[in-house]
Amino acid sequence: MDRISKVGCPLPVKIAGLGRYTPSQVIASSQLELKHGLEPGWFTNNLGVTQRCWVKEETPSFMGAAAAREAVSAAGLDLEDIDLIINASTTANFEKLVPDGGPLLQRQLGLADSGIPCFTLQNNFLSFLHALDVCAAFLTTGRYQHILVVTAEVFSFNLDFTNPRVFGLFGDGAAAAVVTLTPQGEASGIIDLCLETFGQGAAAVQSAIGHAMVRGKVSTPADMSMQMDVEYLNKNGSIYAYNLLKKMERNPTMQDIKWVIPPQMGTMFSDSVKELLPGREILQITDRFGFCGAASLPMALYEAVKGEQLRRGDRLLAVGVGAGISVGGMIMTY
Amino acid sequence: MDRISKVGCPLPVKIAGLGRYTPSQVIASSQLELKHGLEPGWFTNNLGVTQRCWVKEETPSFMGAAAAREAVSAAGLDLEDIDLIINASTTANFEKLVPDGGPLLQRQLGLADSGIPCFTLQNNFLSFLHALDVCAAFLTTGRYQHILVVTAEVFSFNLDFTNPRVFGLFGDGAAAAVVTLTPQGEASGIIDLCLETFGQGAAAVQSAIGHAMVRGKVSTPADMSMQMDVEYLNKNGSIYAYNLLKKMERNPTMQDIKWVIPPQMGTMFSDSVKELLPGREILQITDRFGFCGAASLPMALYEAVKGEQLRRGDRLLAVGVGAGISVGGMIMTY
Numbered sequence: 001m002d003r004i005s006k007v008g009c010p011l012p013v014k015i016a017g018l019g020r021y022t023p024s025q026v027i028a029s030s031q032l033e034l035k036h037g038l039e040p041g042w043f044t045n046n047l048g049v050t051q052r053c054w055v056k057e058e059t060p061s062f063m064g065a066a067a068a069r070e071a072v073s074a075a076g077l078d079l080e081d082i083d084l085i086i087n088a089s090t091t092a093n094f095e096k097l098v099p100d101g102g103p104l105l106q107r108q109l110g111l112a113d114s115g116i117p118c119f120t121l122q123n124n125f126l127s128f129l130h131a132l133d134v135c136a137a138f139l140t141t142g143r144y145q146h147i148l149v150v151t152a153e154v155f156s157f158n159l160d161f162t163n164p165r166v167f168g169l170f171g172d173g174a175a176a177a178v179v180t181l182t183p184q185g186e187a188s189g190i191i192d193l194c195l196e197t198f199g200q201g202a203a204a205v206q207s208a209i210g211h212a213m214v215r216g217k218v219s220t221p222a223d224m225s226m227q228m229d230v231e232y233l234n235k236n237g238s239i240y241a242y243n244l245l246k247k248m249e250r251n252p253t254m255q256d257i258k259w260v261i262p263p264q265m266g267t268m269f270s271d272s273v274k275e276l277l278p279g280r281e282i283l284q285i286t287d288r289f290g291f292c293g294a295a296s297l298p299m300a301l302y303e304a305v306k307g308e309q310l311r312r313g314d315r316l317l318a319v320g321v322g323a324g325i326s327v328g329g330m331i332m333t334y
Numbered sequence: 335m336d337r338i339s340k341v342g343c344p345l346p347v348k349i350a351g352l353g354r355y356t357p358s359q360v361i362a363s364s365q366l367e368l369k370h371g372l373e374p375g376w377f378t379n380n381l382g383v384t385q386r387c388w389v390k391e392e393t394p395s396f397m398g399a400a401a402a403r404e405a406v407s408a409a410g411l412d413l414e415d416i417d418l419i420i421n422a423s424t425t426a427n428f429e430k431l432v433p434d435g436g437p438l439l440q441r442q443l444g445l446a447d448s449g450i451p452c453f454t455l456q457n458n459f460l461s462f463l464h465a466l467d468v469c470a471a472f473l474t475t476g477r478y479q480h481i482l483v484v485t486a487e488v489f490s491f492n493l494d495f496t497n498p499r500v501f502g503l504f505g506d507g508a509a510a511a512v513v514t515l516t517p518q519g520e521a522s523g524i525i526d527l528c529l530e531t532f533g534q535g536a537a538a539v540q541s542a543i544g545h546a547m548v549r550g551k552v553s554t555p556a557d558m559s560m561q562m563d564v565e566y567l568n569k570n571g572s573i574y575a576y577n578l579l580k581k582m583e584r585n586p587t588m589q590d591i592k593w594v595i596p597p598q599m600g601t602m603f604s605d606s607v608k609e610l611l612p613g614r615e616i617l618q619i620t621d622r623f624g625f626c627g628a629a630s631l632p633m634a635l636y637e638a639v640k641g642e643q644l645r646r647g648d649r650l651l652a653v654g655v656g657a658g659i660s661v662g663g664m665i666m667t668y
Binding site for chain 2: 085090091096097098099100102103104105106107111112113114115116117118119120121122123124126127130133134136137138140141143158195196197198199200201202205206207224226323324325326
């Protein structure tokens with residue numbers, strides 16, 4: 001089935017402001033190697049991760065709110081200008097089981113009596129891309145005008161500490177974006193956005209916990225921890241990503257792409273991306289932040305914009321692979 | 335702040351098919367009264383709930399898939415015609431912490447290798463209304479054409495069994511809707527849709543569990559259970575709903591409303607709704623199903639359509655109040 005977007009592109013959508021928050025506690029890979037009896041350099045050599053941030057006390061809503069304030073300010077807006085808040089995170093919606101992370105974020109932002117609608121959108125590590133899809137539609141129809149998308153991930157509380165390929169990979173972090181219609185005369189827009197889910201890989205990245213298990217029972221940290229079948233995910237994620245990019249290749253703008261944001265799962269999936277898109281500049285932040293789930297993409301975007309590498313009018317391709325298994329690709333003119 | 339929708343209405347959106355699944359295990363209020371030492375009739379008299387369904391073994395994705403199959407069939411479509419699946423539930427996204435309920439649902443539907451994109455949209459008990467908002471935008475821009483919205487709630491696993499006003503209120507249930515553009519010449523559409531969140535009431539309905547707590551610790555059923563400050567929710571939810579409906583009253587179509595689907599929280603909030611909208615037919619299903627969170631609204635809709643009470647061209651108002659605190663109102667021509 002060919003599910004490439006049929007809608008007229010580019011979608012006139014602009015990332016008007018970006019923000020980021022990373023926990024102050026930096027965990028060097030050398031610390032973890034010492035603690036878990038691994039040889040020096042194991043995490044860098046095997047995963048491409050030299051350090052990551054793990055929260056001490058920060059909650060997803062605290063981190064998300066910090067990133068959001070910066071994004072709103074960067075967009076030249078006030079918080080009260082926001083007319084929709086989308087909490088687009090894997091983990092922020094289990095800060096509590098109820099309510100979802102949207103109202104928690106709104107409260108952290110001092111908007112608790114504003115009435116601004118909020119919801120959580122979760123497609124695991126692809127949440128940010130799906131949120132941009134929703135933003136594009138809402139902005140095009142005029143339903144909302146200044147949408148705040150916040151992605152705040154805290155993985156460190158439920159990692160599988162028996163598997164260094166999992167616990168060494170993940171970091172905590174948050175990023176936020178204010179998304180608006182592109183003003184007349186500007187080039188910003190989403191040129192193509194392709195999203196696919198393959199539920200047959202649903203068990204490749206999962207937590208054991210389920211409603212049946214917790215019914216009246218005590219649950220242990222192991223029940224909560226996120227398990228990852230690295231081999232399955234790597235193999236099938238690569239196939240799905242490859243097929244998706246082959247389909248997107250038909251888009252003529254693929255030729256003009258200057259920057260590529262690959263899935264930030266350390267070195268995983270890098271080969272597929274490099275093979276298909278040789279000679280592009282790669283925006284990789286995994287070495288310093290590990291994999292921060294849905295937050296990795298906007299965190300990398302933030303860094304490239306802040307560092308004045310990525311400039312208005314530049315064309316980029318963002319590729320994501322995640323739990324689900326879901327894959328996504330977006331061609332965007334920043 | 336006045337956040338009534340600015341977008342041109344009606345939105346040309348049609349609920350093309352509906353489906354429902356309720357667990358086979360029916361729990362009579364008399365059973366619960368006996369078990370918990372309450373006088374006969376307590377739940378009916380105090381909450382308006384005479385019975386509810388609670389799952390034995392059913393999972394949210396199983397229930398959601400059953401409802402979805404019926405909805406797709408009622409719309410005269412095949413499952414493969416669906417181009418987006420939105421899991422719009424409070425509880426279905428914690429069947430597992432990871433992945434979200436979207437891929438689990440897709441797998442249950444036998445679509446696990448389809449690539450059909452899926453995500454979870456959660457705004458607690460308002461999830462279905464927010465999903466319709468997203469559908470309207472996606473369908474209007476042509477991004478997706480046949481969207482399956484599934485709402486599957488299993489509350490019975492984490493109720494607060496110390497508080498009969500909470501555990502007696504909630505039921506388990508699922509409903510699904512296929513949403514499409516309105517074909518030329520038909521009247522169906524969303525005339526107004528107003529959604530508001532007030533995070534200052536975030537603690538009014540909440541689970542105690544949070545990431546800080548489960549970090550490396552054992553959690554008990556009490557940690558998981560959903561606590562409800564009934565008095566706070568009742569008082570403030572009524573104010574928010576009243577204010578929302580007063581704003582919506584300006585819409586001239588309010589006069590033509592034949593059916594009202596009130597928040598299905600038993601007798602809670604009924605007064606506000608009845609006071610503002612005297613003389614309308616009220617679609618209430620709480621007596622037989624309890625409050626099924628986000629599923630209550632489409633479950634009530636299903637029943638009215640199935641029973642040939644609600645017919646094409648009829649105008650209805652759906653009102654929701656839920657955790658967040660979020661409130662919503664939708665005027666729709668079915």
